[in-house]
Amino acid sequence: MAVDATTDQVRWAPPRLAIIVLPFRLGASGLEAAYLREPGGDRLMSAVPGPGEPLDDAAQRISHEKFGRSPQYVEQLYTFDSRPGAAREVVVSYLALFRQDALEPSAGDGMRWSDVTSISLNEAVHRDVFDYGLMRLKAKFGYTNIAFHLLPESFTLSDLQLAYEEVLGHPVDKRNFRRRMASSTILERTGEMRRDGSHRPAALYRFATRDDQAAYLTPSWAAASLSSSSQDDDEP
Amino acid sequence: MAVDATTDQVRWAPPRLAIIVLPFRLGASGLEAAYLREPGGDRLMSAVPGPGEPLDDAAQRISHEKFGRSPQYVEQLYTFDSRPGAAREVVVSYLALFRQDALEPSAGDGMRWSDVTSISLNEAVHRDVFDYGLMRLKAKFGYTNIAFHLLPESFTLSDLQLAYEEVLGHPVDKRNFRRRMASSTILERTGEMRRDGSHRPAALYRFATRDDQAAYLTPSWAAASLSSSSQDDDEP
DNA sequence: TCAAAAGTGTTCCTTCTACACCCATGT
DNA sequence: ACATGGGTGTAGAAGGAACACTTTTGA
Numbered sequence: 298m299a300v301d302a303t304t305d306q307v308r309w310a311p312p313r314l315a316i317i318v319l320p321f322r323l324g325a326s327g328l329e330a331a332y333l334r335e336p337g338g339d340r341l342m343s344a345v346p347g348p349g350e351p352l353d354d355a356a357q358r359i360s361h362e363k364f365g366r367s368p369q370y371v372e373q374l375y376t377f378d379s380r381p382g383a384a385r386e387v388v389v390s391y392l393a394l395f396r397q398d399a400l401e402p403s404a405g406d407g408m409r410w411s412d413v414t415s416i417s418l419n420e421a422v423h424r425d426v427f428d429y430g431l432m433r434l435k436a437k438f439g440y441t442n443i444a445f446h447l448l449p450e451s452f453t454l455s456d457l458q459l460a461y462e463e464v465l466g467h468p469v470d471k472r473n474f475r476r477r478m479a480s481s482t483i484l485e486r487t488g489e490m491r492r493d494g495s496h497r498p499a500a501l502y503r504f505a506t507r508d509d510q511a512a513y514l515t516p517s518w519a520a521a522s523l524s525s526s527s528q529d530d531d532e533p
Numbered sequence: 534m535a536v537d538a539t540t541d542q543v544r545w546a547p548p549r550l551a552i553i554v555l556p557f558r559l560g561a562s563g564l565e566a567a568y569l570r571e572p573g574g575d576r577l578m579s580a581v582p583g584p585g586e587p588l589d590d591a592a593q594r595i596s597h598e599k600f601g602r603s604p605q606y607v608e609q610l611y612t613f614d615s616r617p618g619a620a621r622e623v624v625v626s627y628l629a630l631f632r633q634d635a636l637e638p639s640a641g642d643g644m645r646w647s648d649v650t651s652i653s654l655n656e657a658v659h660r661d662v663f664d665y666g667l668m669r670l671k672a673k674f675g676y677t678n679i680a681f682h683l684l685p686e687s688f689t690l691s692d693l694q695l696a697y698e699e700v701l702g703h704p705v706d707k708r709n710f711r712r713r714m715a716s717s718t719i720l721e722r723t724g725e726m727r728r729d730g731s732h733r734p735a736a737l738y739r740f741a742t743r744d745d746q747a748a749y750l751t752p753s754w755a756a757a758s759l760s761s762s763s764q765d766d767d768e769p
Numbered sequence: 770t771c772a773a774a775a776g777t778g779t780t781c782c783t784t785c786t787a788c789a790c791c792c793a794t795g796t
Numbered sequence: 797a798c799a800t801g802g803g804t805g806t807a808g809a810a811g812g813a814a815c816a817c818t819t820t821t822g823a
Contacts, residue, residue, distance in 0.1 A: 771822105771823090772821105772823090773820100774821090775818100775819075775820075775821095776817105776818085776819070776820095777817090777818085777819095778815105778816105779814105780813100780815095781812100781814085782812085782814100783810100783812075784810085784811080784812090785808105785810075785811090786807100786809080786810095787806100787807095787809100788805105788807100789804105789805105790804090791802105791803085791804085792802075792804095793801095793802080793803095794799105794800085794801095794802100795800090796797105796799090
């Protein structure tokens, strides 16, 4: 509930305002989130927005500060507040997606990337943000092109399929997946090939549109993943 | 201005915090929203949460105060903040659904219900909330059982179909609609009939579950409605 | 007997799913 | 020549869309 346990206690009767950012990437161990390993327990990254700084900008900024690189995609998740009784604290949470080629955090910050299945956060609000963000990410994989923001500029269809499998948490049929991608208009071939092993080279693709809203994909094949965690809304 | 919550000692000018609630009902003219007619222009209802009062409770409370009745359903929409430059104001917005049998607002409050197509709000944030809320409501009609919260305890299939048509903004095939409802498990017959004209009486139904999360319906037949207004996120 | 809404099936088409083999390459 | 991942088609099932007439009642 207290987002910033380390700083001042009830200083303001007026609300304290903080943002929490939940960063994801596709790393070696699949879908990974970044968190802060601290003496008191694991936490997500949080910040107090500057005066006059829009919340969305603050989410962008703190991501940049921690990782030296802006996320590919930032989206507001939900606004939590403190449990009744405590001094009010309002926490606006954000999802941030990074590409695989995102830099490692500087060690001094204590940020760690870990597989989403092996993160256990200490404070309730942080857990809520994590659970909800993960659910929402999975849901959006089912019906938007949000996957793009986790992949580098160009990639193979196998890369893309793997991204889906890692996020959705279940395997996807190769031929059906490729047909679906082909019949959507969101991919185009770069013309390049990638040779990276003792096997046939793979065609490289890029996304044909920068538009996040556009290009919805079909839902049902992702359904198995929606039965995960907490919260209300949207998502699907 | 780069400030990190974990090390932050700076005292910012405290943010102002408000909630805005966007109430919907199905009235005589179809889908209606309630707003406040004021000298300066039309506004949505808003409030400052009491100290220690959770945001969700505040949304519930203000609805009750204005309408003398709690909404059937309340959902957080999005959190906006003031445009850069101005003193910070954080606005957490909510959607509230009322049944047809919701009371009229007391006249003194200046609240009016109007068809959603004929409301034009004055302030930018209010317009944002309205546009986003309406889009989200439409989207959710496509894939959840949220419609239930706009209807009375028991209703006919024609009532329900009409609700869908009014919210989605397009007609729906009667036989397909009824088949879909029948094959879902969310409705059950009350056993009662309603006779209300010189025609065959209609069977009454109620919703079989109180669970909002459950019972997703099929998506594609609602698709035409998604091309409406503004904002990011979710919802389709 | 007429008007008005309730109720009911079928056909077509599109989309999803399941499934197995050949291809190009590096070692 | 073999191991490795890249790439391809088809048949059956399920679900969505379009469409028109009969039933029950009150006036």
